[in-house]
Amino acid sequence: MAEVQLLGVRGSPFVQRVQYALRLKGIEYSFIEDNLRNKSELLLKYNPIHKKVPVFVHNGKPLSESLVIIEYIDETWGNYHIFPQHGYEKALARFWSKFIDDKILPPIFKAAWTVNKEEREKNTEEALQGLQFLENELKNKFFGGENIGIVDIAASYLAFWLPAVEEAVGLKLLSDDKFPKLLKWSQEFINQPIVKEILPSREGLLGFFKSRYAAISASAK
């Protein structure tokens, strides 16, 4: 059995967060594909609480929650720093990663995956507020400076998944006029080899999102 295993599904932005971290560190791992419609015994055993991927397994010890996993990886393996090394900068990186997970992604998901106009408007407004704080925070090529760091990884959904979701559900959050820095960052991010080489097919993702939205629209009628 390999020392490092990742239970995941292909194309999940949260699973890919962990894959970026593993690639940045140059860690060999085996990817165990799960099926979320018929969850494996292994997934239920390793993550009985959330029953979700990613699950990271190191020497038989499982961890879940992508940000928790990545901080563990950063502390366990050397040769690239995903988190800043200094106290205050490190704390701010934790703050912004948490902000993305608590205040940006949830309203985006709610705005996207509904056919209720009011719910979409309310959550769009909330998402735009959060995105504006993030736009203001971007002062270099990456949130982490000249190289990818934890905040870039936390925000990675915005770079690749969100544009496909926007197209599939007819929503526009990341407009040129409001978020020029985030859009430039998106291009930089998805063009990094460690990212680009494992991104799912945009066409496949778009098809998946379109049928998901069609199903929501149909069930709301």
Place this chain on the structure above:
Amino acid sequence: MAEVQLLGVRGSPFVQRVQYALRLKGIEYSFIEDNLRNKSELLLKYNPIHKKVPVFVHNGKPLSESLVIIEYIDETWGNYHIFPQHGYEKALARFWSKFIDDKILPPIFKAAWTVNKEEREKNTEEALQGLQFLENELKNKFFGGENIGIVDIAASYLAFWLPAVEEAVGLKLLSDDKFPKLLKWSQEFINQPIVKEILPSREGLLGFFKSRYAAISASAK
């Protein structure tokens, strides 16, 4: 100006989390009381994003989010370890603290502060599931072992605030038969000097919660 400042309101369980950490470390600090009905310029300046307490200020640099603040404190000052020192244990402590904030406290707040029966039932069930995972996780005197650690601090709402809320709103979550370990832990926790000495008056808290619930009941009619 003191080197360490804490912006807070008396009696807030989230502000007190930071106070426990400061007391465990023996750090001198000045407490700057805020008024949440009329937020200070200082609060808006230091926490423009969430506009919430606690805000921790070290040498003029502000941080918010209680768990982020405490990890910064733990990394910056020595002489007591709030987080475990070893990789996997440390990651698990982060996992459980996040679990409490994401999966236990939100359904408790929703179950408590509503007069809608269905909403209370749904959230009570969710809270009980989360509490059961936590009950199973408690293997020593404290979550941190023989001494208070980050998970105890994260769970501190359950030890002192929740019983008062239960009484004020007529809800029972922490019953003897279901959660004997959590109830024993609650007593241990609130009897620790660093905790006991700064707990708010139970009577005052109960009065506050009762009038809050009466206001919710009245506005729902």
